[in-house]
Amino acid sequence: MTTTQPSPPAGRLIGTFEPGSPEWHAARAHGIGGSEISAVLGLSPHESRFSLWHRKQGNIGPVQESPEMYWGKKHEPTICAEFAERHPELLVLPSGTYVADDVPWWIANPDRLGFTADGELEVIEAKTAYDDFEWGDEGTDQIPVHYKAQVRWYCRALGARRARVAVLFGLSDYREYVVEPDDEDAHFMYVAGQEFMDSLAAGQAPAIDGHTATFQAIKEIPEGMDDVDVDIESALRDRYFAALAAFRAAEEEKRHASGLVLDQIGTGRRAVVGKDRVATRTVREGKTYSLQPARNRSTAA
Known part of the structure; x- marks a missing residue:
């Protein structure tokens, strides 16, 4: 050129x-x-x-x-x-x-x-x-x-x-x-x-x-440990416990829904709805290793 x-x-x-x-x-x-x-x-x-x-x-x-x-x-x-x-x-x-x-x-x-x-x-x-x-x-x-x-x-x-x-x-x-x-x-x-x-x-x-x-970052910033109790606000305590409960409920629902999807996939590789990919099943030594959701997933009305 x-x-x-x-x-x-x-x-x-x-x-x-x-x-x-x-x-x-x-x-x-x-x-x-x-x-x-x-x-x-x-x-x-x-x-x-x-x-x-x-x-x-x-x-x-x-x-x-x-x-x-x-x-x-x-x-x-x-x-x-x-x-x-x-x-x-x-x-x-x-x-x-x-x-x-x-x-x-x-x-x-x-x-x-x-x-x-x-x-x-x-x-x-x-x-x-x-x-x-x-x-x-x-x-x-x-x-x-x-x-x-x-x-x-x-x-x-x-x-x-x-x-x-x-x-x-x-x-x-x-x-x-x-x-x-x-x-x-x-x-x-x-x-x-x-x-x-x-x-x-x-x-x-x-x-x-x-x-x-x-x-x-928050985990990395402090160094060492002082063997003391630290008072936090009760509202923060309640928020923390509520988040833990919501997480446990979400994890249980995820396992339930994933089990239903895997059951329908059977020995297949992917779950789809029409042309939309939902999840991919990976296998190790003949057994299901994981179920990976599609990154471009969307929900229909």
């Missing part, structure tokens, strides 16, 4: 670090990265505002790498190489870690940078997914909301004209999505990010919520 000399992205390059490395974490410690803004907004399935706040304060350690994160990182070079092969009209280059010119805590670390023939910048992000739950038709911007926030965060920081998200579903289903920048979204994220950074400076932790990451 014939390409003019690409202009460097907007923002200041602060380095090139291996994702997940101590240097990578250190570069993001005093700002908000693209994968973190969704936690600030309360949209992340992996991190809560509460857990991110305590992570930034050094009260808990870095996020532990999950199998999904590990394999996503392993597959990133392959997905990006496939993207580059399919887009000879773009000059695809490695990225680094940047800080926005006008907002010192706005951090961007996209997987790749793509430059058009006239030197314009596009952000390229590689993802892996078990299935296409929350993903729309290829070529649209219908992607999980936390990913949309991430790539729009990058676009604003780097002055990119758009973001392209390349996704590998399962082992062989490759698709691409396109997300345009949005000034209203960018302003909304800026306001939320500034409030979060102000709360860090003021030492004001976010409220406790029901996110799994919040509960894990």
